[in-house]
Amino acid sequence: MIVLITGFLLMLIGIWAMLSRKHLIRIVIGFAIVDTGINLVIVALGYVKGKTAPIIDRAVSSSQGAMAGVEAVGKVVDPIPSALVLTAIVIGLAVTALMLAYVIRLNNSGKSLNIDDFGDQKW
């Protein structure tokens, strides 16, 4: 529950940063904060009260092999959100790097990091 609220708070902070800041790198930081917040929300949705990590070992199942999973079902949290977040973190890192590359390119061509100086595409 706390994780869920923290995740939504981080999303709001990040969106506020993206909407109100002028500095391009700060906008990218806002995006990274939204990214983290969404990951926290997804992980919080998959939590099951009082259960442990979805890895079938002696802690969750006394048997081994094919039948181990049946016993483990009642003792682990939801593995699907973990699987989604696992890849989303790495993808988020790469996308943030791509945005920073845009910023560097814009700075090299326009000699400015202020978003107001790039009015060509404004409508």
Add this chain to the structure above:
Amino acid sequence: MIKYLLTFLVLAGLIWLSVPLITEFTTSEGLNNISSEYVQLSAEKLNIPNTVTAIVVTFRGLDTLGEVTVLFLATAGVGFFLKRKDSEKQKKRPGSEILKTGSGILTPMIIVLGVYIFVHGHLTPGGGFQGGVVIASAFLLLILAYENFKFSHLLIHISESISGFTYVLIGLAGLAILGFNHFLDPRWLGLGEWGKLFSAGAVPIIYSLIGIKVGAEMSSLLDSMRDEGGHE
């Protein structure tokens, strides 16, 4: 002024949307149908203790293939935007003595840890994505320590392309050996013994390939970001 008002309105709307999501949410008391099916099947059919790996590599393997492609595209985009300019060589400050000595000791250990993480992805917490990023952090340490450190671009490109290509090839092997509807099915290789390193069919191989690919991509990302910026 109107901009501040709009920003405020957007934020207020988002709060209004998210409050019912938070207040009406209750932490579930048990797994839903799909999740319990996945937990049972990963032990029963695939012989994988780590359910998350079973989902990432097998049950939703096609998604992972797509995500690796997204990662490749993002890295290629960074490389495209930050083209190397050989003409202006900037002066870099050399790393300190502590950093150089420490990186000499730590780099092999970090790489071994990364390889361990992705090879044991089906048994312990970890896997290709995490192991690849750990390996890239070893290269980050080398970049910080040695101002003239050079990657072998050929090595990075070859390992990246070969691992991506073999990943698809292993997926197609499932299609060819087990028949229609079995793309990315790892069971064409023997399932082995529960909890051993060489078990769970092709899953450790696929996850190692993902680890090499992610490591190579992240390293080339670091490399292209280092060469650019601060020309003035």
